Amino acid sequence: MSDSAINTGGAGAPLSTSGELDLSEVRDWIALLKPRVMSLVVFTGAVGLIVAPGRMHPVLALTAILCIAVAAGASGAINMWYDRDIDAVMRRTANRPIPAGRIQPRAALAFGVFLALASVVVMGLATNLVAALVLAGSIGFYVFIYTMWLKRRTPQNIVIGGAAGAFPPMIGWAAVTGHVSVEAVVMFAIIFFWTPPHFWALSLFASGDYARAGVPMLPVVAGAKETRRQIWLYSLLLAPLGLLPTVIGMAGLAYGAAALVLGGFFLDAMWRVKRDAQDEQGRSLTQEAPARAAFKFSIVYLFMLFAALAADRLLFGA
């Protein structure tokens, strides 16, 4: 779809005709950064930084966290530029600034590319090359591998492309230590296996949108029953994986206990999704409520698990 076909005369910069800052336009530019989704991305990145061994000047630590936030937001903006055609078709996304015509696609792209480059350069200058490279890699993963390649081609899009969202704790860790070690890989793995239940729970009740837009999300292609089965399989992997930080000695028993309880609640939420798969006659019963509850809990789970990791280090760590 051409830029002019979508855009109905939106702004190129958050200034009104009188040259004054227009708050609703500022809000639109902030919306391009997907701030709500990115808050958890940034939080997990900050925890990676907190639990890493070694010390970092607080200003540099804050700069590193800011770079993760800006990079995540920038890739969100580029994602919205690229996906403006399908976002216009989906109810959940139709009012985003680009499909609604409030921001010109090319301005959004320039904004995203500028912020992406700036975040990587500043990360390199403030911390080290490894952190900057992993940051660049995660932007590339989200933009090129997930958004431009896999999202519209395969129902495994979020399994592979979702790795982008698993990098932030590894980036935080690398910012402090200058390398990627097993602890960083464990944090990556937790988010990697968390992403499919997180997203597929949502896609169970948002599949109409994806079908309309022709995006081959798992429930659209394989049906709700298969999606529920796969949610359950990933959850079975995730719950024990959450205990690994204690097993490998990067966290203590307090974290382990928290991970055990949270894992139990996570399995319970996902089991309710799976259990509703069929009635006694084997007929499929699609129920929205358990899927909605599981999606919401997935966010609480990851937030609390990483909060527990940080608390364990700050309260009991060496």
Ligand code: HEM
């Ligand atoms: C490919 C992987 C992922 C996909 C496709 C995905 C998709 C989504 C979608 C469609 C929403 C719905 C609401 C919205 O658009 O605001 C959502 C919400 C959310 N996601 Fe994900 N997500 C993924 C990975 C992640 C990761 C890695 C994190 C953080 C570590 C995350 C954190 C969140 C949060 C915090 C929300 C709630 C936002 C709100 O309150 O509105 N997601 N996700």
Ligand SMILES: CC(C)=CCC/C(C)=C/CC/C(C)=C/COP(=O)(O)OP(=O)(O)O
């Ligand atoms: C540091 C760094 C670069 C981190 C990247 C963070 C990242 C990849 C998060 C993934 C979460 C996300 C917003 C998925 C949305 O999928 P979608 O774009 O298909 O969702 P939509 O339908 O809402 O646009």
